Amino acid sequence: MRTALLAALTLAVAAAALGQPPVGDRSGAVQRAQMRASAAYRELGQAQYELKLAEQDYVNTRDAYRAAPPPAADIKRELDKTKKAFDAARLREARARKAYEAALDEVEKAWGRPPKSQ
Numbered sequence: 741m742r743t744a745l746l747a748a749l750t751l752a753v754a755a756a757a758l759g760q761p762p763v764g765d766r767s768g769a770v771q772r773a774q775m776r777a778s779a780a781y782r783e784l785g786q787a788q789y790e791l792k793l794a795e796q797d798y799v800n801t802r803d804a805y806r807a808a809p810p811p812a813a814d815i816k817r818e819l820d821k822t823k824k825a826f827d828a829a830r831l832r833e834a835r836a837r838k839a840y841e842a843a844l845d846e847v848e849k850a851w852g853r854p855p856k857s858q
Contacts, residue, residue, distance in 0.1 A: 747799040750754050766851075766852070769850040770850040773846040773847040773850040775844045776846065777843035777844055777847050780843040781840055784839075786831070786836075787829070787835075787836035787837075791829040793829075794826040794828075797822045797826070798819075798825070799817070800803075802822075818839045
């Protein structure tokens with residue numbers, strides 16, 4: 741009886757130990773995931789800044805177009821150009837946000853916790 745209990749306990753401890761990576765491996769994975777999350781956060785900040793600038797350019801050009809006399813074709817072309825740049829900046833910001841959230845989920849996974857976005 742005692743031997744069977746000891747064997748079962750040994751098997752349970754061995755199974756638990758095999759199921760988790762060694763502490764050193766986990767800390768390296770956590771550190772790499774944190775570095776990727778940090779880089780993704782910087783990219784998100786840059787994308788947000790570029791989005792703000794593009795939005796300001798678009799609003800300024802739109803206001804100039806509205807204030808211009810009716811045959812303002814050159815300002816209309818500029819307005820279209822800034823609108824496209826603004827839309828592209830929005831897309832870059834959305835992609836950067838998604839990459840940042842994925843990097844945060846990777847950090848959580850490296851710690852052995854379920855991702856927060858699920």
